[in-house]
Amino acid sequence: GQQLNQSPQSMFIQEGEDVSMNCTSSSIFNTWLWYKQDPGEGPVLLIALYKAGELTSNGRLTAQFGITRKDSFLNISASIPSDVGIYFCAGQNYGGSQGNLIFGKGTKLSVKP
Amino acid sequence: ETGVTQSPTHLIKTRGQQVTLRCSSQSGHNTVSWYQQALGQGPQFIFQYYREEENGRGNFPPRFSGLQFPNYSSELNVNALELDDSALYLCASERGIAGANVLTFGAGSRLTVL
Numbered sequence: 114g115q116q117l118n119q120s121p122q123s124m125f126i127q128e129g130e131d132v133s134m135n136c137t138s139s140s141i142f143n144t145w146l147w148y149k150q151d152p153g154e155g156p157v158l159l160i161a162l163y164k165a166g167e168l169t170s171n172g173r174l175t176a177q178f179g180i181t182r183k184d185s186f187l188n189i190s191a192s193i194p195s196d197v198g199i200y201f202c203a204g205q206n207y208g209g210s211q212g213n214l215i216f217g218k219g220t221k222l223s224v225k226p
Numbered sequence: 227e228t229g230v231t232q233s234p235t236h237l238i239k240t241r242g243q244q245v246t247l248r249c250s251s252q253s254g255h256n257t258v259s260w261y262q263q264a265l266g267q268g269p270q271f272i273f274q275y276y277r278e279e280e281n282g283r284g285n286f287p288p289r290f291s292g293l294q295f296p297n298y299s300s301e302l303n304v305n306a307l308e309l310d311d312s313a314l315y316l317c318a319s320e321r322g323i324a325g326a327n328v329l330t331f332g333a334g335s336r337l338t339v340l
Contacts, residue, residue, distance in 0.1 A: 119268075155230070155316050155331030156269065201268050213259070213282050214329070216268030 119202055119217030127225050132189040134220040136202030144205035145178050145185040146214065151198045159200075160187070194224050230332035232317050238338045239307050247302045247335045249317030255330070257281070258300040260292060261316040263334070269316055275300055304337075312339045 119136045126132055136145070144163055148156035160171050162178035162185060169176055175188045189196055199221050203214040231250045239245050251258050257276045261269035271284035275294035289305040298319070304311055314334040 117268075153333060155318070155333050157331070158328055161328075203268075213271055213274060213284075214269075216270070218266070218268050 117202055117204060117215060117217035119220055121220055122218070123221040123223070125223045125225060126192055128193060130192055132192050132196070132222060133186060134200060134202075135184060135186040136204075136217050137184045138204055138215075139183070140204070140206070140215075141182040142204035142206065142215075143182070145176070146203040146205070147174075147176050147185070147187045148201045148203060148216075149198050150201065150219070156201055189222075192222075192224050197222055197224050230317055230319050230330050232315075232332040232335050234335055235333070236336045236338075238340060240340050241307055241309060243307050243339075244303065244305045245307060245337060247304075247315050247317075247337070249300045249302070249319075249332060251298045251300065251317075251319035252330045255319035255321050256298050257320045258294055258298065259318045259320075259329070260300070260302045261318065261331075262286070263314040263316055264310075265313070272302070307339045309339050312337060 117136050117138045146161050147159045149159050150156045160169050160176040165178055165182050166180050167178040173190045177186055199219040201219045202217040205214055230252050233248050259274040260272040262272055263269040272286050273283040273292055274281045278294045291303045293301045314336050316331050316334045318329045318331045320329050
């Protein structure tokens with residue numbers, strides 16, 4: 114099925130460093146979402162973006178909805194060990210509810226303490 | 227309010243068998259969606275149920291079917307299991323079907339097909 118292109122696939126960073134990951138698509142979305150999934154758990158919503166160009170923060174996390182509606186990025190500032198996990202971007206098509214999401218393949222984040 | 231709960235958490239089946247996975251929605255949520263997450267991949271949308279009727283379906287064959295009950299709990303049924311059906315199956319609930327609702331995921335049921 115269709116998936117978003119998410120990069121990088123994985124990254125190792127030192128505690129305290131800033132992290133950046135992004136997601137691109139050939140399709141336009143009207144909503145971009147960023148989720149985090151810990152081992153043995155389901156994805157948990159971090160940030161939701163509803164307008165092109167929108168920049169939204171949630172604590173140390175900042176995400177932006179690309180102006181073309183085909184991309185989004187997520188930044189994590191001053192990473193800590195509990196930031197470890199897999200981060201997914203997801204896009205919602207026009208006319209769909211949030212239940213009909215298209216996910217990227219994820220960015221696996223590992224932090225060295 | 228309670229979250230989304232799924233059962234069983236793990237199960238093993240053999241090729242050709244049938245499986246039923248269950249999901250209890252978060253309190254107040256009347257819409258449920260099911261996703262399949264293969265190892266190393268992002269979740270893929272299977273289908274959504276709203277008020278006990280299918281309200282959208284992804285690219286999955288008819289042997290994947292579902293039910294939603296009056297209390298908004300849900301089942302995912304998969305017939306004639308294939309090896310590639312091995313995955314984590316996630317249930318997610320939301321209130322209504324308008325956009326801008328928060329989708330709450332359960333922890334999933336991990337299915338292994340041998």
